[in-house]
Amino acid sequence: MARRPKPPDLKTAKLVDWAVWYAALGWPVFPCHTAVKGKRRGVLACSCGDAKCGSPGKHPATEHGLKDATIDQDVIYEWWERGSWNIGTLLGDGRVALDSDGDEIKRFRPIPKTPTAITGRKGGGYHFFFSTNGKHMTNRRGALPAGVDVRGEGGYVILPPSRHVSGRQYRWAKGRMPDIPLAVIPKKILKKIEGKPKKETKAEDEDEKIERGRRDTKLTSMAGKMRRNGFQHSQIEAALLDLNKKRCVPPLSDYQVRKIVHSVARYAPGEVDLEIDLEEADVTFYTAKEICEEEGEDIPWIAEPCLAQGAITELVGKIKSAGKTTFALAMARAIIYGKEFIGTQPKHTGPVVFLTEQPKMSFRLMLKKSGLADCTDFHVLYYHEALKLDDWESTMERVVEEAIDANALAVFIDTLPPFARIRGDQEQSSGYATTAMEPIQKMLATHDFGVCIIRHERKSGGDISDAGRGSSAFGGAVDIMLRLRRYRGSSARRELEELSRLGESNVVIELKKGGDYVLIGDALTVERSDTERRILEALNEQEGALTERELIQALSGAPSVATIKRSLNKLVEDALALKTRAGSTGRGRPAFVYDINTIREEQGDDDFDG
Template sequence: MMRVVTEEMLEAVAHEGPALSRGRASGQHGPAETVGERILPGRRNVTLTSLAGTMRRRGFGEEAISAALLAENEAKCDPPLDQGEVRGIARSVARYESGSPEVERAARDGSHAVTTVVTDEAGTLLSDVQPERVGWLWQGRIPRGKLSIVDGDPGLGKSAMTTDLAARVSAGLGLPDGSPCEAAGAVICSAEDGLADTIRPRLDAAGGDPERVVALATVLDGEGMERLLSIPEDMPLIEKAIERVGAALVIVDPLMAFLSGKTDSYRDQDVRRALAPLAKLAEKTGAAVVVVRHLNKSGGKNPVYRGGGSIGIIGAARSGMIVGADPDDGDRRVLAPVKNNLAAPAPSLAFTLQQADNGAVRVEWRGETGLSAGDLLAAPRDDESSALEAAQEFLAELLADGPVPHGEVVAAAEQAGVSMRTARRAKQELGVRSVAVREAGTRGVQVWLWELPGDRDDQPDEVF
């Protein structure tokens, strides 16, 4: 029999658990402090999970927990979570026995571990999955809780544009196409722009709220030395920054600067292993994560293959866009869709870069344009490099950490849009050596390795 949840009982449960009524000291884990009666993006799932755990600890079943969470979601979550997602939280917690470690963990800190249910069956029946609507930070362009990509050549305004978006989100100013935007926090991870002379002035020029924006680019290592943030190793720090301001938007600019030194950006498996935790963090917090890349020098016209590094990068993103120069107007820039796995492509938007009163670059949006991503890439580029130069750059980065089997070179070249004919020319230009690896006592070559000159200059071209 379902237990009816009265307002008095809900209030008692709320005061018993930490989720709805208690603040959180700096550095303390667990559900975050609400702002007034509002539960902001980035802490809604955690807060409702904590309430569900507290109710389950007191013996409430799924229906009662679901009813209470739905009421709390509508009353306090800003904006409310999808009802299917809220019911999913109730179902996940209610599957555990009252007093179990999983329930205690959910009540204590809103742990999402309770959403993973271990059974003896293989896979998940879709009948057990609650359908959810995709949440959007910017409809048709930047989904909440997912990865998005912005590609483009240096100097065309990618960073100015993403800072403009952060300003709009932080102050609730509305988005470039006129759609509304609820005020929320933003995290900017920038490896190329100065905080005092570039990022803060641009944010001010765009009307942003600096109280809601956290800059996170460097951390201290074990010896007290400053180093760049590393993805995926420093995911907990990014999560703390999201929690600090209730961030709905995270910008990583450029992605390659923050990838771990252990990650080869041209290897699909490396890239996916690095980006999976970032995608998981986006899903957990509900924040939209936008990563910025420079274009490669292949000169190809297919925008999907033009971003730097492995094709796995844009493969991991749910939305991809490109910033390019308007071929008919050198003063205009265009933000055009490249891919979207979650909705129909949004129209391309034009913008210009102006100087604000404080001397900073300010973005002025000029409305829709019929130019596509392909149109932007078909336009002549002032810094267009030859395919051979692109292949040399590709090989130098691929082999930087040591010899690579020929088969892996072929696969990586295909992903990077570099033909093997051009790769072989680049190999000759760079002096890359082919090293035969043979098994002792056999005649055949076990594998051929490609390696940069100087790696083993004192070694023979055959290794046993």
């Protein structure tokens, strides 16, 4: 098999370099108009110059349009010498694209690994490229759920890094550039496309009542239609309030209606596509074989065993003493710079989005201590900034936008309850906990960020599975649980306990200068080693042999008595300590005493000197 050409450099390549690369892969390309500064401040327009352009930044810039598509590199260079065009690619000839607005494609999960572009559309959008495996497929709309269109023979899409009219760039999803082979379009999607076309629906009765279960969907659909047709926020609000009053049974509250209007009016006119009939949503069942044959890593670790792509990690620890934020910043630094973290090298590297409740002054100091002072890939949202948004769901929508724009790999929320607007005893409620986790789970349904939520440990401690303060519903929604504790009162060492659906571990780590955490070892091994060291120190400091009880008293603050006894027996077994019968025995008197094995020490010294 011929080697596929390497992709252009993400930071330095120009649009023409990308166009030539696509052509080298066999993808016919042609120039399209781009988005440029418009007459209104802060609003982009189409480079074609038509103020009423119906497809800004997306329509062909050549005389014959997509018929001019070519893989001839000389022609491509000539085109882009005339302007910095967006890049269009002609589909067909065994290649098809699914154009998905927002997260509608999630109904067909899991999606096989195939070239996938993220569009610049506000609210998210994707182009999934597939092989038709020899089937002839044309453009189709309506065969798949609303928001997902088929682009085949006679169709085209815009390719990265073209500029969207929103101001964002099209970009390739991580690990899904066209240098990987096209996956064959999944059978479940193909069946939908080739199925019978939907029957025409009857015209809606304007007096028909909208009953419970359909109210949100209907009002959102109407708001979407009005926004696409250029209506302003106030006009949409007035129309929906009237519709709600006349036809909804029972009517929603004015607050709920205004919330729907606000969620839709955030999009620019013409960009929203919310006509989704939720009642017609379908579900897909998979066999175990189909699931296990899906391509990709079994566990897409970012920082093993703490954070994985598409998974939620919960980090808990005692307030102020555990060092949760310091630990999270060390993990973020490792992810950004590819540095070793607690004994493992991050498998993926990239920017991070970090939500913090700390004041600017104290957080600035922590960033400097963590070695992040000059980092431009660490994106921060302060709690006081998040309060400017209506609610937690709105905050998470903004976080998703920032993470997409930054091409982030991970999102940290420190701590979750304040950002989720949970107050006081509300943390004890499973309802509030579920509401707090839902926007995060929704985000991971369509994006593969690794998410770390940070919470305080309950006063009573307990098992790691229930260590977080408040409702156990928080823990029930996560994939990986981490508990951080000071190790034996040390200022630098921590005990890190991990429990997940994949396994469990308990290790001792140490914070070094510069903000790096290094692995000391398995907690049990480190504990026994420390106990053995302290026993030898105690025996050295005392004149004469000590009884077992005297040693236990000397090691105040040490681990359990059982650990001390095991460590003492190990020292005797290794001939580092001597166990001899006490001079006098009897009821209540010790049978044995312990001392340093001076003979072993002297032999060791002789061997060293020799």
